[in-house]
Amino acid sequence: MHFAFTGQQIEFRDTVRRVLARECTTDDLRAAFAAPTARTARWATLAELGVVGLSVPEAHGGLGLGLLDLVLLLEEAGRVALPEPLMATSALAAPLLGDLEGAGPAGATRVRSWLEEIAAGSITAAVGPPPGCPAPIAGAVGADLLVLTTPGPEDGPEVHVLEAGAAEVTPITSLDPTRRLGAVTWEPTADTRLASGSRAASTILATSDRAAVATAAELLGVTDRMVVMAADYAKERKQFGRPIGAFQAVKHLLAGAKVKLEFARPLVYGAAWALDQGAPDASRSASAAKACASDAAVEAARVSLQVHGAIGYTWESDLHLFLKRAWALSEAWGSAAEHRRRVLGSLLAPA
Amino acid sequence: MVAENLVVCQISPDTLEPMDPTMDTPMDLRYTDAQEAFREEARTWLSAHAPAPHALPSLDTAEGFEAHRAWERTMFADRWSVVSWPEEYGGRGVGILEWLIFEEEYWRAQAPLRVSQNGIFLLAPTLSEFGTDQQKARFLPPMASGEEIWCQGWSEPDAGSDLAGIRSRARRAHSDDGWVLTGQKTWASRGAFAEWCFGLFRTDPEAERHRGLTYFLVEMDSPGVTVRPIPQIDGETGFAELFFEEVFVPDSQVLGGVGRGWNVAMATAGSERGLSLRSPARYSEAATRLVALYAERLALDPERAVLTADAVAQAWIDAEAYRLNTLWTATRVLDGGSVGSEASANKIHWSETDLAIHRAALALLGPAAELHDGGADAPWLDGYLFALAGPIYAGTNEIQRNVVAERMLGLPRG
């Protein structure tokens, strides 16, 4: 039993934090709001650092690491509301392609080159929802690779991978334009199919679980950012001759948000470990993590806006850049209530 | 040192920072084979010796108090009462993780509430940090055996949350070998029956509020001590008012030095809110019972049950978050770190988790929730009443939120 990150994992996180503080300022975010793009100079920097290819096998130019190595970095992505699709590309598409390398008629060579291109930072991916859970696909607009699922014919679901151009992507306007949501119209063919049957089913489950934990990790970061922004504001803004942070009503709002955040944290880290290990209760851990991270984020968003007062309700204030990400991610890959239902279902299932 | 798990130290700025940047132990949430063997040994012993769940009379009655004391003695005889203490004081010298494992087995067996909890979980870690060797040798073994049961004499009628405002005082005895205590304490849990009390008294009326306090160990049958039992919300005498009239206490019963009482008390409070008073097993076990209750009610009264599904799941998740957070903190302590103001966040979380679990259970029971006929469901109501005290004792949750805001978020003092 040793529930802590290694010195190396923390150091990597610190490096990424430093780089993103410099390369993903709120001015950069505003620029991304105005003209959202998938691949940017920042993406290239992240690829150079090894972040983008973190879970690509070493043989294909990546670091060959697991979700546990990625969660702290996703948290940093959340902290700056990173506009690029790190979660979909690095936490979902790369491990999925790595798992299915050599499977299906799509062919090992194509999968291998996709993996190499991901590690090199030359492509980004968007990953669609599991079959039967229709949702706009985040990052679909401008993605180079689309990972999609279908319920499939009789023998179960299928996983397909399409290169941009092979599908029609219709942009969908949303609150946070950097999410680049799209509706995808496409034809599954034998050529696009990467997995079917039980192989596809287990890949889809694993991807949903990873998505829940990876999204939860981003939520930790964006939640922390909102709490810190509000606390900083509460130290500066004066009313009645004192900083508003001296008023207990303000303190208690922020303390409540902080406690929720700090107790979501170990669930997220524990779930990342459980998924990497293939622990028997890993899916339940993933759902518990997402439920708490979503709730913590929605609460922190409410509280930080309240603490800012009217300035927080403006376009000019930077706060909304983070609120919007928090709201979007809290519902993405399963809401808190959906994940709670999943937790209870798993607790009630006979062992 | 009694055990590393019971030590509470300074505030740490970033709980994520590794204690040592060169540390390369990978994360692993499994116990070792040796730890699992320890679990098995504890489980076997408990299943052979622990009374059936709820078999003992309530520990807030004279009869129940003695029954619980006898159980402490039984545990002590086989060295299970304080596993993490050194062997010389009656423990097994095991680490914090083994202590958590023991607690898991203890709660799983639904073994009796610990009548010695004020001593073993609160005073002992403080004694280990601040006590002299003589004090440890004198007080720890009878604490471990249940022979001497302790209560906490801090709160006063006019000093609850504002603990530094206490007025009970101590003046130097004419004999110059001790102190003479005068004043009134209240809400002392188990005070009606306890043998000893650890209390805070003002030794320097001139000093600034926090400075002039001293931490005393007082024998309850000393001349001048009067105890008035107070029935709690459930009608049982769970706490007591303590009156001190010219009570002599020798110098050997000052803990941590004259005038240093506030520091010493904050160490005790850290244990109360942090790692040691409320082990996660308490809530994990209750959450497991809650899920079982849900399954049972789902069969009997599905319409009502599904209305509580969300709350049941969240209560279980809250308990799981507490378990993981404790393992996180334990790892940090084992790596040489400390627990600081996170103890306040911890206290808010465990007390709210307890409430969430019990509220969900009562909602499942519906009209049966108010029944208190000693039937199988009655423990949920008792548990709810006790859970309601959680946000009050050990420093109210409002005060803990102040601490979180000021120390963890750096907001200005009010």
Ligand SMILES: Cc1cc2nc3c(=O)[nH]c(=O)nc-3n(C[C@H](O)[C@H](O)[C@H](O)COP(=O)(O)OP(=O)(O)OC[C@H]3O[C@@H](n4cnc5c(N)ncnc54)[C@H](O)[C@@H]3O)c2cc1C
């Ligand atoms: C079951 C139980 C067991 C206990 N056992 C013991 C024991 O063994 N020994 C012992 O010494 N004491 C014990 N206590 C007492 C406990 O420590 C006090 O109740 C607690 O410190 C609060 O003090 P109070 O009751 O005087 O409430 P008060 O301090 O009067 O507070 C009343 C309300 O006002 C709020 N309030 C007060 N000050 C502030 C502030 N600055 N900001 C915001 N809100 C504030 C409080 O949060 C609370 O909601 C026990 C209490 C209970 C319920």
